[in-house]
Amino acid sequence: MSAKLALGPVLFNWKPEVWRDFYFRIADEADVDTVYVGEAVCSKRTPFYAPHIPDVIERLQEAGKEVILSTLALIMNAREMNELRETTKDAEMLVEANDVSACALLAGRPHVIGPYVNVYNEGTLKYFTDRGATRVCLPVELGHDAMDALLANTPAELEVQVFGRLPLAISARCYHARSHMLHKDSCQFVCDQDPDGMELATLDHEPFLVVNGVQTMSHSYQNLTAELAQMQDLGIQHFRLSPHTADMVAVAKIYRDVMKTEIAADEADEQLGTLIGDVPFSNGYYHGVNGVDFVSQT
Amino acid sequence: MSEKMELVCPAGTPASLHAAVDNGADVVYLGFRDETNARNFPGLNFNRKELEDGLIYAHDRGCQVYLAVNTFPEAGNFGPWHKAIDDAAALGVDSVILADIGLLDYATTKHPNLRRHLSVQASASNPDSINFYVDAFDVKRVVLPRVLSIPEIAALNKEIAVETEVFVFGGLCVMAEGRCQLSSYATGESPNINGVCSPASHVRYEDEGDRMVSKLGEFTINAFAEGEAAGYPTLCKGRFVTGGKASYLFEEPTSLNAASMLPQIAAAGVTALKIEGRQRGRANVAQVVSAFRRAADAVHAGEAVPELGLEAITEGQAKTAGAYEKSWR
CATH class of the missing domain: 3.20.20.70 (Aldolase class I)
Incomplete structure (x- = not known):
């Protein structure tokens, strides 16, 4: 089976109509096989775009995309717990579990495990596949060697994030609110000011991380174009693009062209660089070095 | 009782x-x-x-x-x-x-x-x-x-x-424990895989005359004025710049x-x-x-x-x- 392209859930607080139109355009124009829809970061954001979710799902499915419902990574209160129980109970679509509680609720039927659940080794992978997990998107810090070991003997399809800022940490505290001297409970949704995350630099003004509400991400964009062929040979079956304000239809086309060997990775990187602007790439985790590093393949 | x-x-x-x-x-x-x-x-x-x-x-x-x-x-x-x-x-x-x-x-x-x-x-x-x-x-x-x-x-x-x-x-820890990759992003070593966070092997202190800089890997985590005690550069307890302001954004070194x-x-x-x-x-x-x-x-x-x-x-x-x-x- 040739590998498929997936578009991960939008991780940022985009205006509801921007969020809706983004997915409409993905449905109409993007060459991706799978699209994840739903909130993984902050449950306070959901009510704003929730009215658009049915339309978005319908449009994506009519366009022939596989739609998977994403769920919250950190579940901290009864409301979030109840929302997760409802999502997992009613879903006619595949659901992506991003917390162990969701894995438990989805056990016994096919489901996807997202990158926020710690599947680091074959013991954990087998535990979940025995209970219905069919696809697992690996934690960001796992690289080539772990992929190789995990693929040796599993019925699961594995997915790897190949594009976009890496989700590095999640907290009960909101650093976006804190940066604006606000409390999380009265955050005024200031995270909507930074549709690709709020830049965080060192005291020497070196860009380092970005803040996305309760989530902390890499400043660099993961970019595994040069590693796609090797990952396909290993048997990775899904490549995840994480949404940004950059033209994701164009990003998807670039990755598809590399997968089909129609363009070379260095040419792809040049095109991607134009799309994302003045931000470095990283691929260090894949190569077993610092996550921030970019190991050149040429 | x-x-x-x-x-x-x-x-x-x-x-x-x-x-x-x-x-x-x-x-x-x-x-x-x-x-x-x-x-x-x-x-x-x-x-x-x-x-x-x-x-x-x-x-x-x-x-x-x-x-x-x-x-x-x-x-x-x-x-x-x-x-x-x-x-x-x-x-x-x-x-x-x-x-x-x-x-x-x-x-x-x-x-x-x-x-x-x-x-x-x-x-x-x-x-x-x-x-x-x-x-x-x-x-x-x-x-x-x-x-x-x-x-x-x-x-x-x-x-x-x-x-x-x-x-x-x-x-x-201010991040959800076991779900934080900040350390490996900067140093290649993480709590989950290696059992370390912000490992000492990747820490450097650089005396720049008017200030002492603490680094983790290539990144400045904090800087201290002359005479100020230079704390250990645990990544999430560092001082960073957001929105033009320097602060202990994640957590003070408490x-x-x-x-x-x-x-x-x-x-x-x-x-x-x-x-x-x-x-x-x-x-x-x-x-x-x-x-x-x-x-x-x-x-x-x-x-x-x-x-x-x-x-x-x-x-x-x-x-x-x-x-x-x-x-x-």
């Missing part, structure tokens, strides 16, 4: 184990000297013989010993983790503290009578997650994430049928001290109090353990928490009650 809470104390070395036992620990917890535990620091932890001796010393004095095997086994290399569990069972530790689901499954299958606790590194912050670990692996206790407030802990305890243990002193809140913690239905700090020396362990022994005994007797006099050992750090204070979020 409230239920007597168990005092769970750190031991990074045999000397610290003796100090903890002698000063009133109900339990000491420790790890093997390798990547199977989340305090895999140079010069720390126990070999098999030291654990055997430590078990005799503790058990003779009515103190239990828990073994932390709380990193996530490396794909293709589960040997050291399985051996740690097998040895824990053979040597007779009172409980193992685990985070990885594959490892919990192994321990449950291979050593059903070896008591299992869920590590804080599993980040189980809600009833459905906790009940999953109880149902699937019969864990007897859950170490709660340091992000929960006391009312949240009280509410949680009403929905679960398992003992809970909470941190009351020492280092404070450490946790929840002594004053022990009565509320007891009322929330917590079984055990955990002191962080397997990296601390024996004198420090002795002082903290004896202070919390007095505090826990006072709470059990229905008395006010006494003055503990721990200010002197804060390593220049401020103290916070962390998430237990609502203002923390």
